[in-house]
Amino acid sequence: MLAKLAKKCFPRSLWVYHCNSGACNGCDIEILNILTPYYDVERFGIKLVGSPRHADVMLLSGAVTRPTLPLVKKAWAAMPAPKLVFGIGSCATGGGCWFDTYNVTGGGATAVPVNYYIPGCPPRPEAIVYGVALALGLVDKKAAPVELKQVEFPIDMYERNKAWEERNVIYEVLNT
Amino acid sequence: MSVVAVFVNVLLFLLLAPLFEGVMRKITARVQSRQGPPVVQPYFDLLKLLGKDRVDSARNWAFRLAPPAAFASILAVAALVPLGSKVNALGARVDAITLVYLLTLGGVSVLLGALASRNTFAAIGASREMVTMVMVEPVLAMTLLVGAARGHSLGLGAAVFGASAAGYGLSTAVMLAAYAVALQAFVAKQPFDIPEAEIEVLEGPFIEYSGPDYALFRWYMMMKQMVYAWLFAAGFLPFLRTGSYVGDLLTQLLGTLLVFVAIALVGSTNPRLRIDQAVKIYAGLIAVALVAVGLAVAGL
Amino acid sequence: MWLTSKIKQVLMVARPGVVTLKYPFEPRPAPEGFRGAPHWDHTKCIGCGGCSNHCPARTIMVRDLCQEIRVLLYDGSRCTYCGRCADVCPEKAIAMTDRFEQATDDRADVTETLELFMLTCQRCGRCYDMETKNAIDKLGLTGYRYDSLEARTVIRRATDTFRPAELERTERYERPDSTGD
Numbered sequence: 001m002l003a004k005l006a007k008k009c010f011p012r013s014l015w016v017y018h019c020n021s022g023a024c025n026g027c028d029i030e031i032l033n034i035l036t037p038y039y040d041v042e043r044f045g046i047k048l049v050g051s052p053r054h055a056d057v058m059l060l061s062g063a064v065t066r067p068t069l070p071l072v073k074k075a076w077a078a079m080p081a082p083k084l085v086f087g088i089g090s091c092a093t094g095g096g097c098w099f100d101t102y103n104v105t106g107g108g109a110t111a112v113p114v115n116y117y118i119p120g121c122p123p124r125p126e127a128i129v130y131g132v133a134l135a136l137g138l139v140d141k142k143a144a145p146v147e148l149k150q151v152e153f154p155i156d157m158y159e160r161n162k163a164w165e166e167r168n169v170i171y172e173v174l175n176t
Numbered sequence: 177m178s179v180v181a182v183f184v185n186v187l188l189f190l191l192l193a194p195l196f197e198g199v200m201r202k203i204t205a206r207v208q209s210r211q212g213p214p215v216v217q218p219y220f221d222l223l224k225l226l227g228k229d230r231v232d233s234a235r236n237w238a239f240r241l242a243p244p245a246a247f248a249s250i251l252a253v254a255a256l257v258p259l260g261s262k263v264n265a266l267g268a269r270v271d272a273i274t275l276v277y278l279l280t281l282g283g284v285s286v287l288l289g290a291l292a293s294r295n296t297f298a299a300i301g302a303s304r305e306m307v308t309m310v311m312v313e314p315v316l317a318m319t320l321l322v323g324a325a326r327g328h329s330l331g332l333g334a335a336v337f338g339a340s341a342a343g344y345g346l347s348t349a350v351m352l353a354a355y356a357v358a359l360q361a362f363v364a365k366q367p368f369d370i371p372e373a374e375i376e377v378l379e380g381p382f383i384e385y386s387g388p389d390y391a392l393f394r395w396y397m398m399m400k401q402m403v404y405a406w407l408f409a410a411g412f413l414p415f416l417r418t419g420s421y422v423g424d425l426l427t428q429l430l431g432t433l434l435v436f437v438a439i440a441l442v443g444s445t446n447p448r449l450r451i452d453q454a455v456k457i458y459a460g461l462i463a464v465a466l467v468a469v470g471l472a473v474a475g476l
Numbered sequence: 477m478w479l480t481s482k483i484k485q486v487l488m489v490a491r492p493g494v495v496t497l498k499y500p501f502e503p504r505p506a507p508e509g510f511r512g513a514p515h516w517d518h519t520k521c522i523g524c525g526g527c528s529n530h531c532p533a534r535t536i537m538v539r540d541l542c543q544e545i546r547v548l549l550y551d552g553s554r555c556t557y558c559g560r561c562a563d564v565c566p567e568k569a570i571a572m573t574d575r576f577e578q579a580t581d582d583r584a585d586v587t588e589t590l591e592l593f594m595l596t597c598q599r600c601g602r603c604y605d606m607e608t609k610n611a612i613d614k615l616g617l618t619g620y621r622y623d624s625l626e627a628r629t630v631i632r633r634a635t636d637t638f639r640p641a642e643l644e645r646t647e648r649y650e651r652p653d654s655t656g657d
Binding site: 147 | 496
């Protein structure tokens with residue numbers, strides 16, 4: 001019974017640990033902004049704590065560089081379950097513009113399992129608050145993949161090309 | 177009746193302490209011009225912490241013993257205090273020295289837990305907590321001594337209510353001033369919140385605790401704040417005496433709420449002092465409290 | 477003096493009241509000129525690949541599927557919203573919208589795919605082959621490259637002037653002795 005009550009109280013009181021894995025500090029400043037009175041995120045019950053052992057959510061900013069990769073993993077392992085990770089900014093989402101450089105391992109997903117991504121460079125404080133509200137279930141998701149076509153082709157050219165590249169097979173379309 | 181009062185004490189302290197902490201957080205938020213968490217937020221915090229995993233990071237017995245020890249000591253204090261101006265069944269068998277001992281035992285449990293954490297930040301937090309305890313607990317003891325000197329007995333009823341029972345004397349006024357300043361140190365709010373839970377400067381003594389252990393420590397801190405604020409309201413505000421048990425209970429709880437509002441206002445408008453600056457102020461407080469005790473013994 | 481200044485401080489904070497925005501529950505539009513997520517207008521795009529060349533995060537991948545179909549894939553997970561693609565587009569087909577609410581739990585949600593129909597040359601009847609003939613691509617790169625739509629990144633292939641024997645000789649190079657060689 002206590003476990004059910006604790007689970008219900010989990011989204012009402014998220015404690016946040018901020019982990020910078022080699023960011024330029026733009027996203028860190030925006031994270032600081034959401035704790036200011038203007039965008040006050042403490043009204044959702046969110047508090048900034050200094051120790052990963054007290055935290056429920058790790059706010060990961062920065063493309064995970066090679067020296068910080070084991071440290072981010074250590075900080076994540078130090079958090080007690082249940083835990084979440086939010087990747088803030090384009091660097092944590094996919095490595096930013098440095099995704100294939102020599103010192104970057106390529107974004108938050110290479111170090112820890114990321115639950116929510118908040119793209120932006122840096123994301124507006126409203127965008128981070130929106131991401132937090134999305135995680136809490138207060139708003140609906142607005143991003144969706146977009147597909148635009150100039151002409152509608154009768155044959156599935158994409159699938160055929162993919163089959164040739166990946167499996168070296170010729171993709172046959174049966175004309176019914 | 178006085179046995180029932182023991183359980184009423186424990187229940188009221190357990191259930192109302194997070195509410196007062198929530199009031200303090202809300203007032204701090206409003207002073208900072210922001211909306212702030214709902215007043216019942218600390219209840220959600222405690223419940224969530226109770227549901228988290230327990231990471232036994234130091235793996236020794238002192239680390240595991242400290243949170244239940246602190247919680248047990250503050251529960252004992254809650255059971256003993258004469259809430260509602262009535263010395264209950266347990267309170268009749270102890271005296272003021274036991275009260276000071278139990279409050280200090282809670283602080284020592286925090287120190288034990290912090291030093292057993294094998295973490296540098298916790299060690300620094302523990303050393304500052306030790307300095308604060310050594311300098312500030314004498315003020316509490318001397319408050320009870322003033323009451324005991326004027327009430328002519330070391331029992332709990334005399335020690336707590338004696339300071340204002342036989343009329344307001346000079347010693348009571350001096351002690352009021354000293355205790356009002358020391359109250360900020362007792363409840364660990366700015367400007368004196370250096371050692372405990374100061375997440376912004378250093379991690380404090382609780383850095384390695386997680387889950388239910390941390391919940392016990394937080395609850396311990398909230399109840400400790402309520403005990404000290406109640407002591408101020410009950411000991412120094414004699415016009416809150418109505419004569420009946422329930423009436424006194426309500427007025428004392430209301431007085432505690434007002435004391436918490438004052439603590440929150442002072443706490444949110446002051447910067448945090450360094451430990452060396454704070455020690456100078458504590459030394460001054462001890463001197464003033466000694467003067468008050470001297471005046472009380474002299475009969476003033 | 478200290479006490480009166482503190483009391484004045486407490487009274488001063490009562491004037492602005494609560495300034496918190498009710499953001500997720502009330503919309504808050506972006507300011508003028510804000511660079512949010514880019515959006516392609518598929519009626520204007522000619523498939524030149526200029527946006528793909530200029531993207532600093534190599535977020536836009538262009539790939540010819542066959543003679544007349546070119547696929548342009550924008551993968552928003554690495555996009556830095558710099559606006560270079562919109563700046564360089566000759567047809568002004570890319571607009572930096574003011575969408576900033578891009579938070580999601582799946583990175584595939586922030587992609588845009590365009591399928592473009594490429595015209596054939598009037599003389600030879602074939603389409604312009606981007607991967608091997610584009611002179612801009614050969615500048616400054618060590619080899620041919622192509623954009624892989626599946627891996628969502630650029631794949632570099634070795635050049636045809638690369639000789640493995642030369643490489644091995646440079647790796648086994650030793651300093652001459654101090655007695656002179």
